[in-house]
Amino acid sequence: DAGVIQSPRHEVTEMGQEVTLRCKPISGHNSLFWYRQTMMRGLELLIYFNNNVPIDDSGMPEDRFSAKMPNASFSTLKIQPSEPRDSAVYFCASRNQGAGGANVLTFGAGSRLTVL
Amino acid sequence: ILNVEQSPQSLHVQEGDSTNFTCSFPSSNFYALHWYRWETAKSPEALFVMTLNGDEKKKGRISATLNTKEGYSYLYIKGSQPEDSATYLCVPTLAGSARQLTFGSGTQLTVLP
Numbered sequence: 001d002a003g004v005i006q007s008p009r010h011e012v013t014e015m016g017q018e019v020t021l022r023c024k025p026i027s028g029h030n031s032l033f034w035y036r037q038t039m040m041r042g043l044e045l046l047i048y049f050n051n052n053v054p055i056d057d058s059g060m061p062e063d064r065f066s067a068k069m070p071n072a073s074f075s076t077l078k079i080q081p082s083e084p085r086d087s088a089v090y091f092c093a094s095r096n097q098g099a100g101g102a103n104v105l106t107f108g109a110g111s112r113l114t115v116l
Numbered sequence: 117i118l119n120v121e122q123s124p125q126s127l128h129v130q131e132g133d134s135t136n137f138t139c140s141f142p143s144s145n146f147y148a149l150h151w152y153r154w155e156t157a158k159s160p161e162a163l164f165v166m167t168l169n170g171d172e173k174k175k176g177r178i179s180a181t182l183n184t185k186e187g188y189s190y191l192y193i194k195g196s197q198p199e200d201s202a203t204y205l206c207v208p209t210l211a212g213s214a215r216q217l218t219f220g221s222g223t224q225l226t227v228l229p
Contacts, residue, residue: 043154
């Protein structure tokens with residue numbers, strides 16, 4: 001298994017531009033999570049999906065952020081328009097929801113975003 | 117969002133020392149506790165999942181215990197090595213909110229050679 005695959009690994013963009021981050025979860029996992037790592041707030045949960053359905057997006061900072069999961073093998077996190085304060089590492093993680101909270105998350109390598 | 121406290125926030129130990137940290141969480145409606153290890157410039161990796169009061173888990177030199185009645189878990193590292201340097205995160209989930217995994221700030225361990 002290739003694990004959770006995220007792309008791009010690094011992105012540098014200018015303020016105002018649209019940014020799309022992509023994630024392919026582990027095959028068979030039915031829950032997908034988007035996290036953001038910042039110095040101030042550590043690892044912050046943005047949104048998670050269960051069976052492709054968004055369950056809780058209360059962590060999404062504002063309307064500039066949106067996430068979709070059109071099928072079980074692909075999710076996107078979009079920022080439009082991007083701002084310098086969005087600069088962070090964005091992690092995608094997946095797990096098999098199964099019996100509930102006992103199944104661990106497997107993280108992707110992260111996408112490092114720099115907004116100039 | 118769960119009120120999770122990890123202590124200490126950071127820790128420096130000498131190679132060969134044994135050490136431990138604490139994770140405190142609400143004890144009511146407990147479902148499971150995850151421990152993750154997060155090395156700098158890498159992704160968090162799962163260490164343990166613990167569900168039962170009195171659980172003890174071990175992986176090499178690292179072990180963890182769980183007390184669900186009083187709401188805490190300890191992580192122990194025996195004979196610390198420089199490669200143990202990382203941030204250790206605990207993530208509890210409660211019944212009814214088992215799907216959401218919210219991380220605390222963790223304990224940052226530095227093992228000095």
